[in-house]
Amino acid sequence: MTFPDAAMIRRRRRRERAVLITVLALVLVFGFLQGWFFHYESELPLFGNVLLIALVNINLILLLLLLYLVLRQLAKLVFERKRGVLGHKLRTRLTLAFVALSLIPTIPLFGVAVQFMSFSLDYWFSAQVEQSLAQSVELGRGYLRQVQEDLRAEAMAAAAEIFPNGAVADVRPLEGTLAPVFWNRHRVAGVLAADADGTVLWSAWKDPEWARFDGTVARTIRERVTQRQDLSEASPVALGEHGDALLVLQPLGGENHGPQAVFSLGVLRPLPSDLTARLNTVVQGYQNYRQLKLFKAPLKITYLIAFSIVTLLVAFAAIWFGFYLARHITGPIQSLLTATDRVAHGDLDVSLHLDREDEMGLLMASFNHMVRDLRSGREKLTEAYRALQESHEELEARRRYMEIVLANIGAGVVGVDADGIVRAMNKAAEQMSGVRSDEITGRHYRDFLQPEHLDVVKSFVRLYQISRQNYLEKHVQVMVGNRSLALLVKVSVLTDENGRPAGAVVVLDDLSELQRAQRMAAWREVARRIAHEIKNPLTPIKLCAQRLRRRYAAGSGADATDPVLDECTETIIQQVDHMKRLVNEFSQFARMPEAHPQPCDLGALAQDAVSLYRHTYGNIRFRLTKSPDFPVLHLDPDQFRQVLNNLLENAVQAMDGRDGDVEIRLDYDPILRIARLECADTGPGLDPEAKVRVFEPYFSTKEKGTGLGLAIVAKIVADHNGFVRVRDNEPRGTVFIIELPVVQVEGAEPSA
Amino acid sequence: MTASEPAPARNKADIADFKVFADPPSLKISFRIDNCFNEEMEQAIQSGVATTFRIRIVVEKDGLPWIRERLVDASLERTIRYDTLHEQYLVSRLDDPKAFLTTKRFDEAKDWMSEVRDLPVIALWRLAPEQTYLVQVKAELSKAQVPSFLRYVFFFVSLWDFETPWVTATYTP
Numbered sequence: 001m002t003f004p005d006a007a008m009i010r011r012r013r014r015r016e017r018a019v020l021i022t023v024l025a026l027v028l029v030f031g032f033l034q035g036w037f038f039h040y041e042s043e044l045p046l047f048g049n050v051l052l053i054a055l056v057n058i059n060l061i062l063l064l065l066l067l068y069l070v071l072r073q074l075a076k077l078v079f080e081r082k083r084g085v086l087g088h089k090l091r092t093r094l095t096l097a098f099v100a101l102s103l104i105p106t107i108p109l110f111g112v113a114v115q116f117m118s119f120s121l122d123y124w125f126s127a128q129v130e131q132s133l134a135q136s137v138e139l140g141r142g143y144l145r146q147v148q149e150d151l152r153a154e155a156m157a158a159a160a161e162i163f164p165n166g167a168v169a170d171v172r173p174l175e176g177t178l179a180p181v182f183w184n185r186h187r188v189a190g191v192l193a194a195d196a197d198g199t200v201l202w203s204a205w206k207d208p209e210w211a212r213f214d215g216t217v218a219r220t221i222r223e224r225v226t227q228r229q230d231l232s233e234a235s236p237v238a239l240g241e242h243g244d245a246l247l248v249l250q251p252l253g254g255e256n257h258g259p260q261a262v263f264s265l266g267v268l269r270p271l272p273s274d275l276t277a278r279l280n281t282v283v284q285g286y287q288n289y290r291q292l293k294l295f296k297a298p299l300k301i302t303y304l305i306a307f308s309i310v311t312l313l314v315a316f317a318a319i320w321f322g323f324y325l326a327r328h329i330t331g332p333i334q335s336l337l338t339a340t341d342r343v344a345h346g347d348l349d350v351s352l353h354l355d356r357e358d359e360m361g362l363l364m365a366s367f368n369h370m371v372r373d374l375r376s377g378r379e380k381l382t383e384a385y386r387a388l389q390e391s392h393e394e395l396e397a398r399r400r401y402m403e404i405v406l407a408n409i410g411a412g413v414v415g416v417d418a419d420g421i422v423r424a425m426n427k428a429a430e431q432m433s434g435v436r437s438d439e440i441t442g443r444h445y446r447d448f449l450q451p452e453h454l455d456v457v458k459s460f461v462r463l464y465q466i467s468r469q470n471y472l473e474k475h476v477q478v479m480v481g482n483r484s485l486a487l488l489v490k491v492s493v494l495t496d497e498n499g500r501p502a503g504a505v506v507v508l509d510d511l512s513e514l515q516r517a518q519r520m521a522a523w524r525e526v527a528r529r530i531a532h533e534i535k536n537p538l539t540p541i542k543l544c545a546q547r548l549r550r551r552y553a554a555g556s557g558a559d560a561t562d563p564v565l566d567e568c569t570e571t572i573i574q575q576v577d578h579m580k581r582l583v584n585e586f587s588q589f590a591r592m593p594e595a596h597p598q599p600c601d602l603g604a605l606a607q608d609a610v611s612l613y614r615h616t617y618g619n620i621r622f623r624l625t626k627s628p629d630f631p632v633l634h635l636d637p638d639q640f641r642q643v644l645n646n647l648l649e650n651a652v653q654a655m656d657g658r659d660g661d662v663e664i665r666l667d668y669d670p671i672l673r674i675a676r677l678e679c680a681d682t683g684p685g686l687d688p689e690a691k692v693r694v695f696e697p698y699f700s701t702k703e704k705g706t707g708l709g710l711a712i713v714a715k716i717v718a719d720h721n722g723f724v725r726v727r728d729n730e731p732r733g734t735v736f737i738i739e740l741p742v743v744q745v746e747g748a749e750p751s752a
Numbered sequence: 753m754t755a756s757e758p759a760p761a762r763n764k765a766d767i768a769d770f771k772v773f774a775d776p777p778s779l780k781i782s783f784r785i786d787n788c789f790n791e792e793m794e795q796a797i798q799s800g801v802a803t804t805f806r807i808r809i810v811v812e813k814d815g816l817p818w819i820r821e822r823l824v825d826a827s828l829e830r831t832i833r834y835d836t837l838h839e840q841y842l843v844s845r846l847d848d849p850k851a852f853l854t855t856k857r858f859d860e861a862k863d864w865m866s867e868v869r870d871l872p873v874i875a876l877w878r879l880a881p882e883q884t885y886l887v888q889v890k891a892e893l894s895k896a897q898v899p900s901f902l903r904y905v906f907f908f909v910s911l912w913d914f915e916t917p918w919v920t921a922t923y924t925p
Contacts, residue, residue, distance in 0.1 A: 141839065227855065229854070286836060291800065293799075
């Protein structure tokens with residue numbers, strides 16, 4: 001594989017293989033050298049021993065090295081197994097199989113060989129063999145004894161022949177005595193005489209050239225005499241290239257020398273060279289046999305050691321070969337497994353090193369081809385994904401932009417698909433509807449719309465069915481919670497490329513404030529005109545009615561007052577006063593002065609107002625609660641005094657003379673920085689329509705109400721950038737809520 | 753003369769009756785090697801294995817070990833061989849005037865191998881008066897002439913090696 005260290009591993013394995021083969025070869029070479037040395041070069045004393053030790057040690061070291069290499073492979077296999085390297089199981093099995101295949105025949109063979117060798121040694125050293133060899137040697141000895149006896153006889157005969165008259169032995173025999181016939185008759189090669197000290201007195205040889213052996217013969221005789229050995233015993237004499245000879249000395253008495261002076265006559269007969277050689281061979285064989293027998297047990301041990309070494313060599317070589325074969329087979333599989341694992345983990349830069357031509361090489365080539373195709377496919381996919389991602393990012397940016405636009409526009413936008421499922425809703429729509437987008441997105445509008453709102457939707461559906469217009473627009477007045485909203489609803493029907501409806505986009509414009517402002521302006525204009533047109537005739541009408549009353553009362557006397565006239569004029573005067581008050585209020589509403597805000601303690605204003613009403617209406621319980629952090633507000637105090645009066649007046653009138661509670665609550669929301677004034681009563685409350693119109697001028701639920709009190713409140717609050725709304729009180733009654741923005745004014749003293 | 757080594761174990765070869773004496777003109781020694789033949793060795797000799805003893809003789813001036821002045825450092829060899837055909841033992845003693853000895857009796861041959869009698873080691877004139885000299889001897893099996901293929905055996909198995917400890921005697925002229 002083309003991993004970073006793959007080439008290094010290959011080089012290391014090749015080097016290891018070379019080392020191992022070299023070691024094996026060296027073991028064989030040195031083993032052979034050792035054997036050769038033992039057989040042929042064993043006569044070199046010092047150098048031989050050193051060389052022998054060196055060879056044995058080298059072989060031992062090489063065997064140990066081989067053992068180390070094999071153990072190293074074994075250790076590697078164990079470590080691979082522990083580390084869970086891919087392919088280690090197959091490699092272990094293959095290695096075990098190869099080792100078993102090698103050892104199963106080797107071990108029995110070793111046992112059989114050792115046993116066979118032991119049996120063979122026992123058989124070789126059997127008693128029959130030794131006895132045969134001993135008999136052979138004994139045969140040789142018998143022959144020598146026979147020669148010895150013969151030589152003794154020949155010595156006696158020769159002595160009689162050489163010294164026929166009992167001549168002394170130190171006298172050299174006469175020339176004619178040792179004629180050729182003498183040598184042939186006695187079959188000896190030499191004859192000599194020695195005295196009792198072993199000194200050779202004279203010698204004669206059949207071949208005069210043999211006289212050079214005089215010294216050898218003399219030394220032999222002297223040794224025998226010195227060691228006081230029996231001189232009649234045959235002595236072997238080495239005659240160099242002529243082989244061995246036997247020397248027999250026949251003691252002779254000398255008449256002239258007395259009984260002590262004994263001479264010896266020696267005869268020497270060479271042994272036949274071929275016979276000597278055969279005897280030597282037999283003796284050598286016998287000696288070798290006995291020596292071998294002596295060393296039978298060490299021999300067995302030696303052979304056992306030799307067999308063990310060879311068996312170990314074979315076993316180590318087999319184990320290593322098993323490792324090699326297993327690696328050769330599992331190596332590519334391991335590479336494939338590792339590469340597959342890397343591909344599975346997404347690494348497609350894998351490429352297997354192809355160094356084989358067999359089916360495994362074909363498989364690896366196919367794998368490389370497959371990985372290349374995968375890599376190419378992935379690159380294309382990556383490219384497509386990148387393009388898609390860019391497109392998605394662009395779309396996302398657009399969507400985000402649209403969301404921002406939708407979130408920041410004042411109009412509420414709701415998207416509905418063709419099945420009526422709500423798909424989108426912006427923040428303005430959430431605020432208008434009072435529901436959160438994530439609560440209704442994905443739901444059908446029927447599931448959450450109230451019946452009143454559902455009617456609006458149905459009306460649009462009907463309108464679309466009638467008109468088939470893709471854009472519909474309609475003003476609707478709906479209640480959302482406690483609020484009355486005037487909405488301009490615009491519906492755009494969406495169609496797909498085939499013209500089929502794909503849903504609708506509903507745009508909601510909240511016109512409530514606008515309508516309220518327009519209505520307020522209209523009413524102020526009306527009030528101004530009414531005040532202008534009606535106020536002028538009222539004074540003359542009242543004066544005329546008073547004049548008529550006075551005239552008719554003066555003319556007819558006190559008792560004759562016409563009750564009808566009286567009642568009518570009184571009614572006229574009362575109605576004119578009422579109309580005058582009404583016109584004044586209209587006038588006041590129409591000419592409401594501009595607000596002059598200044599730091600103001602609304603709590604003090606409320607306290608004053610509540611105190612005033614508490615004294616006036618004893619049957620009503622007035623309460624004022626104020627949060628401790630309620631701030632000083634920037635208000636027009638005169639206008640807010642009127643606001644408080646109008647709210648309390650409205651509450652008192654709502655009680656309609658009954659007992660009840662009226663509470664003014666002043667709160668501050670520090671997060672929203674809003675000051676809140678609530679006026680709650682326990683009156684009968686307002687119906688929903690009244691709640692919608694309660695702040696409109698001239699809308700009143702009371703018979704004699706002008707309908708301007710709350711309109712003035714709304715006007716003043718609006719002039720102070722605040723909001724006023726109404727809701728039901730719990731458990732009964734109405735709550736008017738005024739929310740005012742808190743503006744920090746430094747160094748300002750509040751005024752009550 | 754004093755022998756400085758303790759008595760060896762019975763089954764180990766040892767030097768016995770070590771004597772150092774002046775016999776003008778030489779200083780001579782006599783001793784005997786005990787237990788130098790064991791049964792295996794005798795069997796091997798009778799099987800024709802030629803066996804050589806080496807006897808080392810060292811004469812030093814008395815002094816500190818390692819720095820003693822060494823006057824003599826010699827060795828002599830004695831070899832015994834059995835002639836199977838003629839049934840006689842041949843003993844060669846290069847230190848002896850009677851260099852080659854032959855006998856049919858094994859005990860005699862062993863005596864020839866193990867006994868050293870009146871062996872001159874140094875001329876007396878080389879010894880300074882009043883100076884103490886150390887005479888040390890030891891004996892060991894030098895070699896056994898086994899057949900060549902059996903040497904391989906002896907590399908792994910030691911049958912009958914022997915080596916006596918050094919035996920020291922002092923001599924003061």
